[in-house]
Amino acid sequence: MILVTGATGNLGQSAVKQLQQHLPLNEFSVLARSQNKAQQYLNQGMKVIYGDFDQPQTLEEAFRGIKKLLLISTMEQNRFEQHKNVIDAAKKAGVKHIFYTSLAIQNIETSAVKDLMISHFQTEDYLKASGLKYTILRNSMYAEAIPQIIGEQAIATGLALAGGAGKVPYALRAEFGEAAANALMQDGHENKIYSLVGSRTYSYQDIADLLSEISKQKVNYQNLDDASYRDMLHSIGLPDFIVYLTHGTVADMQQHQYEVHRTDLEKLLGRKTQALTDYLTTVYTTNS
Template sequence: MILVTGATGNLGQNVVQHLQQHLALNEFAVLARSQSKAQHYLNQGIKVIYGDFDQPETLKHAFQGIDKLLLTSTMEQNRFEQHKNVIDAAKYAGVKHVLYTGLAIRNIQTSAVEDLMISHFQTENYLKNSGLTYTFLRNTMYAEAIPQIIGEQAVSNGLALAGGVGKVPYATRAELGEATANAIMQDGHENKIYSLVGSHAYSYQDIADLLSEISDQKVNYQNLDDSSYMDLLQSIGLPDFLVFLTHGTVCDIQQHQYEVSSTDLEMLLGRKTQSLKDYLTTAYTSNS
């Protein structure tokens, strides 16, 4: 039996969708702390098991009879404590294999968002030291993050960021969800570390050039200095946490932190990843 955590989130929904295409309904289940959020799974005949990352006793019960567990990373401030609860409960319940969705980055110790993202690697270390069979699925930045960072009106307004010439090997959530589902269903991924990154890497200048091609109008990229970019983020009224996260992420791009090269995602998909031009065409023509 396979159990998927985070199934009501964006990545988790893509994982479940792919499992549905290949497995019988009695071969997998989803974990949820709210029946209302998981009601659409119940309506499809998918088993929903109650469990709360902040209540370890619920997890010990939820994980009984589970062979493979997908631990989809959370975005909570106490992320490592939540993940630790999951791993401890998995060991207690006799789960055979835990797969964890982490982060593909070159050096977390020099990341501008180390305080937030270090918990991914703390989780990996804790899982590795637990004695459980593991698979680490280190995800690149979602292509879906591009409109959130450059704005949905980037074609008309242009790009203004402090990204320098740094590049990112973007992949879509659908691709990462499919690859994750394949890793769960297949054998041979035990105690492996995979960097799930796109087939090609793109800078913000590349993105501006692609948007120019798509829209048939010139889209400019203005490479701001760090201080000007921080002022811009604050001027548009973002909450402090989003200012920190967006600024830090773009700084990491500038410092080439996301320039991880790997064919692991291609291996799990059995093909190259979608071109960024195709993704941007869908994302920006649908908004026009």
């Protein structure tokens, strides 16, 4: 039996969709804190198990009879504590193998968002020390993050960021979910660490050029200095945490932190990842 956590989130839904296409419903289930949030799965005849990462007493019972567990990382401030609760409960319940979605980055120690993202690597270390079989799926940045960072009106406004010439091997969230599900359904991934990155890397100048092609008008990329970019984020009224996350993420791009080159994602998908121009065309044609 396979259990997917975070199944009501976007990545989890993509993983579940792939499992649905290849496995009978009695071979996998989903974990949810709320039956209401998981109603779509109940309507499809899927088994929904109650469990809350912040209530460890709910997890051990939830995990009984589970062989493989997909632990989709959370975005909470106490992320490592939540993940630790999951790993401890899984071990007590007899789970054999945990698949964990982590972060593909060059060096977490020099990351501008180390304070937030170090919990991924704390989780990795704790999982490896648990004695359970593990598969660590280090995901690169989602393509869906692009409009969140550059804005949905970027064709009209241009791009103004402090990203330098750094590049990112973007892939779609659906591709990461599909790859995770494929790994769950296969053997031979025990005690492996995979860097799941897109087939091509893109800078903000590359993105501006693609938007120019899509719109048939010139879209400029203005490479701001670090202080000006931070001030701009504050000026549009973003909460302090979002400023920290956005500014730090873009700073990591500038420092080439995301330039990881591997074919692990292609191998799990059985193909190259979708070209970024296809995604940008969909987003920016819709919003134009």
